[in-house]
Amino acid sequence: MTQVTLSGLTKIFDEKSPPAVDQLDLEIESGKLTALLGPSGCGKTTTMKMIAGLLRPTSGDISFDGDSILSIPPEDRGAVMVFQNYLLFPYMTIAENIGFGLKMRKVDRKEIRTRVTDMLDLVQLPGFEDRKPRQLSGGQQQRIALARALIVQPNVLLLDEPLSNLDAHLRDEMRELIRRIQTEMGITTVFVTHDQEEAVVLADRIALLFDGRLQQFDVPDAFFESPQSVEIAKFFGGTNFIPGRYEGGEITTAIGRFRAPRSAVAGGDAVLSIRPEAVTLGADGGNSVMGRIRSHVYVGRYARFRVTLGDIEVEAVTDPGQVKLFNDGDEVPVTFDSNKIWVIGPAAAHE
Amino acid sequence: MVDTKIEPTAAGAGGVAAEDKERRFSWRITGRWVGITGLLAFLVAPIVPLFVWSISFRWFYPAILPTEYSARAWTEVITPHNDVLGVAWNTALIALVVTALSILLGVPAGRALGLYEFRGKRLVEWMILAPIIVPGLAVVLGIHVLFIRAGLSNSIPGVILVHLVPTLPYMTLVMSGVFANYDTDFELQARSLGASRWATQRLITLPAIFPGVVVGALFAFIISWSQYVLTLLIGGGQVQTLPLLLFGFVRSDPAIAGALSVVFILPAVIVLLLSSRYLSGDNAAVGGIGNI
Numbered sequence: 322m323t324q325v326t327l328s329g330l331t332k333i334f335d336e337k338s339p340p341a342v343d344q345l346d347l348e349i350e351s352g353k354l355t356a357l358l359g360p361s362g363c364g365k366t367t368t369m370k371m372i373a374g375l376l377r378p379t380s381g382d383i384s385f386d387g388d389s390i391l392s393i394p395p396e397d398r399g400a401v402m403v404f405q406n407y408l409l410f411p412y413m414t415i416a417e418n419i420g421f422g423l424k425m426r427k428v429d430r431k432e433i434r435t436r437v438t439d440m441l442d443l444v445q446l447p448g449f450e451d452r453k454p455r456q457l458s459g460g461q462q463q464r465i466a467l468a469r470a471l472i473v474q475p476n477v478l479l480l481d482e483p484l485s486n487l488d489a490h491l492r493d494e495m496r497e498l499i500r501r502i503q504t505e506m507g508i509t510t511v512f513v514t515h516d517q518e519e520a521v522v523l524a525d526r527i528a529l530l531f532d533g534r535l536q537q538f539d540v541p542d543a544f545f546e547s548p549q550s551v552e553i554a555k556f557f558g559g560t561n562f563i564p565g566r567y568e569g570g571e572i573t574t575a576i577g578r579f580r581a582p583r584s585a586v587a588g589g590d591a592v593l594s595i596r597p598e599a600v601t602l603g604a605d606g607g608n609s610v611m612g613r614i615r616s617h618v619y620v621g622r623y624a625r626f627r628v629t630l631g632d633i634e635v636e637a638v639t640d641p642g643q644v645k646l647f648n649d650g651d652e653v654p655v656t657f658d659s660n661k662i663w664v665i666g667p668a669a670a671h672e
Numbered sequence: 673m674v675d676t677k678i679e680p681t682a683a684g685a686g687g688v689a690a691e692d693k694e695r696r697f698s699w700r701i702t703g704r705w706v707g708i709t710g711l712l713a714f715l716v717a718p719i720v721p722l723f724v725w726s727i728s729f730r731w732f733y734p735a736i737l738p739t740e741y742s743a744r745a746w747t748e749v750i751t752p753h754n755d756v757l758g759v760a761w762n763t764a765l766i767a768l769v770v771t772a773l774s775i776l777l778g779v780p781a782g783r784a785l786g787l788y789e790f791r792g793k794r795l796v797e798w799m800i801l802a803p804i805i806v807p808g809l810a811v812v813l814g815i816h817v818l819f820i821r822a823g824l825s826n827s828i829p830g831v832i833l834v835h836l837v838p839t840l841p842y843m844t845l846v847m848s849g850v851f852a853n854y855d856t857d858f859e860l861q862a863r864s865l866g867a868s869r870w871a872t873q874r875l876i877t878l879p880a881i882f883p884g885v886v887v888g889a890l891f892a893f894i895i896s897w898s899q900y901v902l903t904l905l906i907g908g909g910q911v912q913t914l915p916l917l918l919f920g921f922v923r924s925d926p927a928i929a930g931a932l933s934v935v936f937i938l939p940a941v942i943v944l945l946l947s948s949r950y951l952s953g954d955n956a957a958v959g960g961i962g963n964i
Contacts, residue, residue: 375863396863396865402864408857408858410858410862412879422865425867469865
């Protein structure tokens with residue numbers, strides 16, 4: 322169990338371009354599963370390589386349980402990284418691959434053999450000892466790569482896009498395997514992903530990075546319920562943003578005034594955000610305005626409507642049955658549930 | 673009805689595909705035999721007349737084979753006073769040292785060229801190619817003056833150094849081709865799993881680049897082993913190697929020249945055959961040469 326602390330961590334590859342990782346402060350909890358999430362090129366893999374010791378930070382510090390580990394070479398850090406493309410050593414058998422870390426630690430041959438067998442059981446590939454990596458499917462290679470990292474009982478397990486090279490059905494299986502092993506062994510685990518759904522399903526906490534900067538570090542549901550900026554809300558699938566002025570628990574916009582007790586700002590210029598699932602059509606309660614249905618799509622599990630409210634267009638995701646109730650062009654009351662409205666600071670402040 | 677119609681067609685298609693596969697397969701085998709025959713014809717066949725020369729005593733036109741045979745030439749080659757074996761050993765020693773130095777210098781250079789982008793990379797590539805493009809004689813005349821001043825002429829170290837001029841480019845270019853197809857993340861992965869720098873080189877890098885090293889070393893060895901002009905000029909007659917010895921006999925005694933040629937060619941053929949499995953077409957190292 323190791324707590325990983327990043328403080329002011331910065332990596333500059335090229336003086337002329339902006340830093341790949343910029344003044345990153347992060348407290349990665351011991352024994353938890355933390356996701357580094359962000360679009361490609363946001364510095365997540367760079368951060369991970371710095372933790373593993375495979376890349377030297379330009380400035381800042383990394384510590385494990387309070388002790389700086391910057392001067393410790395990668396082989397002695399006990400932070401094992403599993404690369405996105407598995408990188409099983411092609412000249413070695415599966416048993417030699419998994420046993421590699423133990424061999425480097427001078428563990429005796431017999432013990433390596435027993436522990437390799439245990440590991441193969443753990444990743445549900447028993448009897449694979451003598452195969453060669455190229456005889457394995459992508460999903461199997463991934464599990465071997467995981468076993469190879471876990472066998473050394475690392476302080477920190479670093480997974481780079483662990484699910485991105487897998488088919489959809491394998492992805493669910495792998496996700497469960499990672500979760501199960503991580504909980505069982507209680508290893509502090511950091512994984513990198515560009516897929517917000519993957520991060521939400523798998524992680525205890527998510528660190529969202531844009532352009533090498535930390536945007537928000539929070540539990541998964543917070544990114545849906547209380548994103549700290551419009552960009553964050555957009556990254557997590559938010560689509561409805563209406564500018565206005567926030568005062569005394571109410572936000573006044575071009576299309577009307579709404580009660581909104583939940584907010585990230587105290588008052589002033591702000592943006593009303595509401596997730597499309599929280600927009601209801603037809604029922605005239607409080608917090609309603611009249612809108613006109615512009616178009617709709619029937620998706621099966623749900624239906625998606627685009628509704629115009631004056632100059633503003635909002636998206637509503639509803640029960641699929643609603644396509645039978647409304648036609649394009651109909652006037653309908655549109656309701657924003659006041660508890661689902663989240664008021665964010667103005668978008669411009671985050672540019 | 674529909675089912676019965678479709679099924680035979682599908683089976684038919686499968687049959688054609690299988691046949692096609694079989695035919696292609698047999699072409700591959702034929703190709704391999706053509707290759708082996710060609711290799712033998714071009715590598716081994718030229719040695720046969722040399723060998724016949726070496727055991728002939730009388731061989732005049734229009735006889736197809738010598739009219740009288742003799743072991744004289746081979747006795748001459750083996751007797752100590754000609755010191756052929758000593759010279760052969762010398763030649764081998766020089767070639768081995770040259771090969772070792774080529775590996776030591778060419779592998780890191782090839783890694784730098786194959787993996788990294790840096791300023792002046794094109795220039796470095798041209799500088800490395802230059803000794804192959806510029807005629808060796810012109811280069812060595814300049815080097816000769818320099819070596820005399822440095823006290824390196826007429827000595828084995830001098831000859832070894834000058835042999836590096838043509839061998840290093842081959843080694844470096846082969847290795848840069850190998851490293852261009854090499855993923856250094858494997859090394860990072862090994863480090864992360866607990867391997868020291870040295871263990872990583874030995875267990876991860878070396879097995880990956882080994883075929884390329886073999887191919888490069890083969891070039892270096894053969895180039896050095898068969899070097900004539902550079903050895904003659906820098907060695908100044910003080911350093912004797914097989915090519916020099918052989919050249920002396922070509923006019924004076926064809927039988928001895930024939931015997932010497934066999935001694936001369938054999939190591940090259942043996943080395944080639946030993947490393948032949950690394951020379952196959954799908955080898956990254958050979959691909960690297962193709963990239964030049």
